[in-house]
Amino acid sequence: MKINLTLKIRRQSSPDEKGQFRTYPSGPISTDISFLEMLDILNERLTREGEEPVAFDHDCREGICGTCGAVVNGIPHGPAKKTTLCQLHMRHFREGDTLVIEPFRARAFKLEKDLVVDRSAFDRIIREGGYVSVNTGSAPEANTIPVPQNIAEQAMNGAECIGCGACVAACPNASAMLFVGAKISQLALLPQGGPERSRRALAMVRKMDELGFGNCGNERECEAACPKGISIRNIARMNREFLRAAICSDEE
C-alpha cells in the first residue's frame, strides 16, 4: 500500500543560523518502508531538484546503535512504543497525515544541522565512570564470578540503553537521568562494577549536572519514549547509589 504525507521538517544549515520549518509533499510512500527510508526517498528527490538534502543521523538502521532519532509530532522516535526511528515503519501513519519532524531539543545537545544534534555530552558522562577497571592478561574462566540470574537480568535491562538521547528529548526538563540511571545501574548491580561503585555514581552525576541537563521531576515521559523500555526504576537506583556514595562512602 502507498500513502501520501505532508512532511514539515525543521531545517537549519549550521549551528548558529536561525532554523525554520519547510513543508514537503512525501509523494507516494510504501507503508512497508521505514521512516529513515522515507527520508532517503525525500533526499533523493531534493538532490535531483537541487535542494540541500535533509541531514539526519543514522548508522545500524536495526535499532541497536542509538544513532538515529528525531521528534515526530512531538514524540521522540515517533508514535510506536519501544521503537527507534530507524525501526519505525510507515504503516503507523495514515493517508494524508502531516508529520512535523524536528530535532531533539536540549541545551546540552547542541544542534549541528537540520535533524542532527551533538550528543557527545553522553560520551563525556560515560568517560567519568561508565567503565570497570580489570587486569589485562588471559581471559578469566567463564563463571569465575557468580552472578545470580535475576541480578544479571536487571543489569542487562540497564545495559539495553543504546544512548540515543530520546529520554532527554522527551523529558519536560531535558533531564538525562534515565540514561545516567541505566548506565550507573548496569555496573552497580554487578560484582565487576563493585570497586568503582561510589566514585562512579558521584562522578557521573556531577558531570551530568555540569553539562546543563535538567532535573528529574518523575514525570515518566522518558520511560514512555525510550525505544528500549528502560524503566525509571533505574533512576531510583541511581538516586540510591548517589546518596549512598555521597553520605556513606569515603569518596569525595
Place this chain on the structure above:
Amino acid sequence: MRNGVIMHWLAATLKSSIGRKSVMAGSGLLLAIFLFAHLAGNAMAFFGRATFDAYAARLHATGPLIPVFETALALVVLIHIYFGLGLFFENLAARPSRYEVVANSGGQTFASMTMPYTGLLILVFIFHHLAGFYLADSSTVSDLVRQNLSRPVTAAYYIFSLLALTLHTSHGFWSMTQTLGLSHPKYDLLIERLALAASIVIGTVFILIPVLVLFRPGFLS
C-alpha cells in the same frame, strides 16, 4: 580527610541535582507529616464545638513549643520553595527552545506537569489562611472558622486551594519515594497506591470543613 572545611562534601551534595531533589523530597515529607498532624486537629471539629475548642485550648497551653514548631515549619516551607523554584528555573533553562509540537509521550499527568503552579497556589493560600487566624479578633476557634468560612467566596477559595494541595501531593508523595530511591518490584504498586490514598485522605478531610460550614448550618455552633 582534613581539608579545612567541615563537611564540604555536604555542600557539594546539596548543589547536585539529586541532592537538591532529595531536599525537595525531605522537606515535602516533613510537610506531609505536618499535614497529617493538622488533619488530626481538624478532625476534632467533627466531634463538635466543645471538643474542637478544647483541643485548640490544649494546643495553646503547650506554650513555648508552639513558636518553636512554627519557626521550624516556616523554615521547611522556605527550603521547599527555595529549592523548588531553583529547580524550576534550571529546568526551564535546560531546554531553551520549545518544540513545535508539544505532545505527551505517555508518562506525564496533569498533577505532575503542574507541580510548580500548584505549589505557588498553596503558598498564596498559606498566607491567606494564616492571615485569617492571626489578624482575627480573639474568639474561640469554632467561631473563627465559622466566621471565615461562612462567606461562600472564602469557602470556595479554601476548597479550590485544597484541591490544588491534593493535586500537588497526588504526584508529590509518590515522586518523593522515587526521588529517595524507594523502588522495589515487590512494593512499587503498594507505594504508589498508598501515596495516592494519603493525598486523597488529606484533601477530603480538609475540604470537609468548609463544605460542612457552608451546608450544615448547625456545624460548630
